[in-house]
Amino acid sequence: MATVRFDKATRIYPGADSPSVDKLDIDIADGEFLVLVGPSGCGKSTSLRMLAGLEEVNEGKIWIGDRDVTNLSPKDRDVAMVFQNYALYPHMTVADNMGFALKIAGVDKSEIRRRVEEAAKILDLEPYLERKPKALSGGQRQRVAMGRAIVRSPQVFLMDEPLSNLDAKLRVQTRTQIASLQRRLGVTTVYVTHDQVEAMTMGDRIALLKDGILQQVASPREMYDKPANVFVAGFIGSPAMNLLSVPVTQDGAKFGTHRLDIGRDELANAGSKVVVGVRPEDVEVRTDNDGLEIEVDVIEELGADAYVYGSPVSKDIHLEGSDEEGERPFIARVDGRNVPRKGEHIFVFPKPQHIHAFNQETGARLI
Amino acid sequence: MALEITAARADPALLDLPWDTPLEEWPDEILAAYPRGISRHVVRFVKLSGRVLAIKEIKTDIARREYEMLRNLRRLDLPSVEPFAVISGRVSRDGEQLDGALITRHLQYSLPYRALYSQSLRKGTASRLIDALAVLLVRLHLAGFWWGDVSLSNTLFRRDAGAFAAYLVDAETGELRVQLSDGQREHDLDIARVNIAGELMDLEAGGLLQEDRDPVEVSERIMTRYRELWSELTDTEIVDTGERWRVDERIRRLNALGFDVGELAMTTDIDGTSIQIQPKVVDAGHHSRRLLRLTGLDVRENQARRLLNDLDSYRAALGRQADDEENVAFDWLHEIYEPLVRSVPKELARKMEPAEFFHELLEHRWYLAEKLKRDLSLPEVKEDYLANVLPTKPDEKEVVGVDTVEMPVVAWDD
Numbered sequence: 001m002a003t004v005r006f007d008k009a010t011r012i013y014p015g016a017d018s019p020s021v022d023k024l025d026i027d028i029a030d031g032e033f034l035v036l037v038g039p040s041g042c043g044k045s046t047s048l049r050m051l052a053g054l055e056e057v058n059e060g061k062i063w064i065g066d067r068d069v070t071n072l073s074p075k076d077r078d079v080a081m082v083f084q085n086y087a088l089y090p091h092m093t094v095a096d097n098m099g100f101a102l103k104i105a106g107v108d109k110s111e112i113r114r115r116v117e118e119a120a121k122i123l124d125l126e127p128y129l130e131r132k133p134k135a136l137s138g139g140q141r142q143r144v145a146m147g148r149a150i151v152r153s154p155q156v157f158l159m160d161e162p163l164s165n166l167d168a169k170l171r172v173q174t175r176t177q178i179a180s181l182q183r184r185l186g187v188t189t190v191y192v193t194h195d196q197v198e199a200m201t202m203g204d205r206i207a208l209l210k211d212g213i214l215q216q217v218a219s220p221r222e223m224y225d226k227p228a229n230v231f232v233a234g235f236i237g238s239p240a241m242n243l244l245s246v247p248v249t250q251d252g253a254k255f256g257t258h259r260l261d262i263g264r265d266e267l268a269n270a271g272s273k274v275v276v277g278v279r280p281e282d283v284e285v286r287t288d289n290d291g292l293e294i295e296v297d298v299i300e301e302l303g304a305d306a307y308v309y310g311s312p313v314s315k316d317i318h319l320e321g322s323d324e325e326g327e328r329p330f331i332a333r334v335d336g337r338n339v340p341r342k343g344e345h346i347f348v349f350p351k352p353q354h355i356h357a358f359n360q361e362t363g364a365r366l367i
Numbered sequence: 368m369a370l371e372i373t374a375a376r377a378d379p380a381l382l383d384l385p386w387d388t389p390l391e392e393w394p395d396e397i398l399a400a401y402p403r404g405i406s407r408h409v410v411r412f413v414k415l416s417g418r419v420l421a422i423k424e425i426k427t428d429i430a431r432r433e434y435e436m437l438r439n440l441r442r443l444d445l446p447s448v449e450p451f452a453v454i455s456g457r458v459s460r461d462g463e464q465l466d467g468a469l470i471t472r473h474l475q476y477s478l479p480y481r482a483l484y485s486q487s488l489r490k491g492t493a494s495r496l497i498d499a500l501a502v503l504l505v506r507l508h509l510a511g512f513w514w515g516d517v518s519l520s521n522t523l524f525r526r527d528a529g530a531f532a533a534y535l536v537d538a539e540t541g542e543l544r545v546q547l548s549d550g551q552r553e554h555d556l557d558i559a560r561v562n563i564a565g566e567l568m569d570l571e572a573g574g575l576l577q578e579d580r581d582p583v584e585v586s587e588r589i590m591t592r593y594r595e596l597w598s599e600l601t602d603t604e605i606v607d608t609g610e611r612w613r614v615d616e617r618i619r620r621l622n623a624l625g626f627d628v629g630e631l632a633m634t635t636d637i638d639g640t641s642i643q644i645q646p647k648v649v650d651a652g653h654h655s656r657r658l659l660r661l662t663g664l665d666v667r668e669n670q671a672r673r674l675l676n677d678l679d680s681y682r683a684a685l686g687r688q689a690d691d692e693e694n695v696a697f698d699w700l701h702e703i704y705e706p707l708v709r710s711v712p713k714e715l716a717r718k719m720e721p722a723e724f725f726h727e728l729l730e731h732r733w734y735l736a737e738k739l740k741r742d743l744s745l746p747e748v749k750e751d752y753l754a755n756v757l758p759t760k761p762d763e764k765e766v767v768g769v770d771t772v773e774m775p776v777v778a779w780d781d
């Protein structure tokens with residue numbers, strides 16, 4: 001068991017002009033499940049390889065427990081990197097499929113057997129140890145693959161998109177299995193994914209990277225409720241938060257005809273505009289001309305609720321994230337028994353306790 | 368969503384395939400039973416408009432990515448399978464969405480390692496496969512490609528004058544950079560090591576590995592071979608200013624390994640007593656390029672080496688060292704090579720490629736000469752080879768029917 005610390009760790013690839021991972025600072029608690037998430041190219045794999053000892057650290061340090069491992073080779077770090085792609089070998093028993101990598105590491109036979117049996121117990125695979133993988137179900141095979149990592153009993157597990165090529169159903173199953181297994185084993189784990197849903201459902205905490213820079217590290221709840229900046233706000237949550245740039249007035253911000261109470265102090269240095277964010281489920285929908293006027297384009301019925309997709313009637317207002325590819329819709333979740341019609345005009349504004357506001361220039365959170 | 372085909376040159380016949388059926392349920396009549404490596408996706412071969420295609424059922428976005436990646440690899444002249452098309456928008460007859468498909472062209476005369484092991488093998492085959500994979504990995508790394516899933520299963524092998532040439536078949540996890548970091552290369556090597564050990568242990572468990580050497584030990588070879596080759600191709604060497612011949616020697620060593628030096632950096636130190644040399648651009652295929660230039664024959668590296676050797680002996684035997692190399696090559700091609708490889712009866716021609724056949728003849732000549740204690744002409748050797756050896760070889764143009772296994776990445780019962 002061990003803590004992990006990225007201490008202003010920086011990686012600049014040979015020939016690159018900017019760091020791919022820039023002064024990364026994260027403290028990971030003993031036994032914690034930390035998910036590194038972010039868009040493609042943000043530096044997730046690089047960070048993970050730095051921790052594994054497979055990528056040089058140009059500046060800063062990396063600690064495992066109270067050991068500075070910055071200059072240690074991978075095998076001296078006691079971490080296990082779980083491959084993205086796990087093959088299962090048809091002629092080998094389940095036990096051998098789980099234990100064979102230990103042979104490479106020179107672990108002796110009886111010790112391998114002991115560890116395999118222990119892992120099989122945890123994974124509910126005991127009855128199958130002498131069978132061939134062909135006789136297992138999809139989920140069981142996935143557990144054998146996990147067994148391969150568990151038997152190494154490292155201080156830290158490192159996983160880079162281990163679910164990326166599974167079908168949707170198995171992906172969801174395995175996600176839950178990995179998370180609950182990790183909790184039972186209590187081994188510190190750093191898990192990489194580009195999928196924010198995966199991050200939100202699996203992590204004790206999430207670290208969100210963009211362009212090699214850490215944007216926020218926090219619990220899923222906090223990421224969702226208090227995103228540190230516009231990028232985090234837009235990345236976390238599905239459907240995504242509505243983000244609109246609106247004018248600042250003397251007593252708040254103007255959201256269509258509606259005045260949002262943001263607070264003088266917060267707005268003091270904000271300039272003439274702020275970015276207001278509201279999650280689809282936090283939208284107040286009105287028909288009394290109070291708020292921002294939206295024309296309803298599409299309705300997505302979910303039963304109890306429905307999602308309304310619309311566009312601002314005023315051509316001067318655009319949702320953040322709109323680009324050449326197209327305008328982003330404004331999305332609101334409404335009561336499934338009270339759904340507006342396509343083409344109808346509605347008025348919307350954020351419910352008072354659920355307003356997010358960000359500095360227009362820096363993107364930093366105001367409230 | 369409608370069925371959609373993405374391809375550089377789409378073949379309309381693709382539309383006739385039963386895309387509304389999961390690949391696993393395609394009828395045998397349209398399938399070609401070629402051997403495959405271990406895979407998690409369903410892979411099948413079909414014959415279409417005179418060619419054989421490999422179809423892999425896989426999520427559309429991954430298929431697209433892999434298709435693009437394979438195109439890039441081909442553009443960089445790296446040995447890999449040739450992407451043919453991506454199929455998306457598949458819907459089953461009950462209206463359910465099906466995974467997409469990646470289609471590549473079947474690599475003729477290629478063998479998955481498992482198929483090789485179902486034949487009786489020469490000793491040391493595992494090592495030779497690993498050597499070929501090491502060359503492939505070095506070439507991929509030199510070009511900036513991180514594979515992420517290096518394994519024998521993800522490689523196809525073609526015979527190459529007694530050795531093997533390796534081709535990448537599965538680019539799903541790959542990433543292309545301008546230049547890889549040492550860490551990325553080490554990561555690939557680590558993956559290769561574990562996968563190869565696992566694959567050899569699997570053969571052992573299935574009673575297919577004739578060698579008595581320990582798979583763990585054999586798998587270690589990927590690291591040593593890779594490192595040797597990498598350092599020969601990229602290391603900086605310091606030589607005395609008085610020893611300039613060592614620059615030529617370095618180039619000759621690289622040529623011998625099958626590489627041409629496209630660019631060599633040379634710097635002298637301040638007091639001018641030593642020179643630093645470092646190859647900057649190296650291209651594989653030194654011998655095959657040379658043979659291509661001389662004869663128009665497009666063959667693999669070791670085959671080319673073999674053929675060039677024979678061309679040299681031909682030249683020496685006729686005392687034509689002073690002649691233009693091109694002219695000698697022209698005569699050799701028409702007097703020696705072509706008559707021999709053309710004389711293989713059609714029913715035997717599917718067993719091996721012409722250049723490999725020629726290599727086999729040279730080997731057989733040596734063997735017969737030892738046995739009979741006399742020199743033999745190639746036509747003589749050919750008669751014996753056609754009568755006694757070739758018929759016993761398996762058909763390798765499109766090998767059929769050996770054990771292959773899929774371990775699907777789909778959920779079912781649990």
Ligand SMILES: Nc1ncnc2c1ncn2[C@@H]1O[C@H](COP(=O)(O)OP(=O)(O)OP(=O)(O)O)[C@@H](O)[C@H]1O
Pocket residue numbers: 013014016020038039040041042043044045046047194544545546547548551
């Ligand atoms: N060898 C290299 N040389 C130069 N730049 C590199 C190299 N390897 C990676 N990079 C760059 O470093 C950045 C981070 O890459 P990394 O692979 O860590 O991203 P990632 O978040 O894992 O992305 P993905 O989700 O696509 O896997 C990217 O901009 C990438 O282009």
Ligand SMILES: Nc1ncnc2c1ncn2[C@@H]1O[C@H](COP(=O)(O)OP(=O)(O)OP(=O)(O)O)[C@@H](O)[C@H]1O
Pocket residue numbers: 085087402403404405406407408409410421423448449471472473474477479516520521522523536537538539
């Ligand atoms: N173009 C081709 N020519 C010959 N054989 C092929 C071709 N494409 C695929 N194969 C065979 O099919 C096998 C499986 O293909 P591939 O490795 O792409 O599948 P996969 O499911 O992605 O594998 P993995 O489990 O490693 O992710 C290969 O090992 C190879 O033997």
Ligand SMILES: [Mg+2]
Pocket residue numbers: 044045046160
């Ligand atoms: Mg990555």
Ligand SMILES: [Mg+2]
Pocket residue numbers: 405406407520521537
């Ligand atoms: Mg594969």
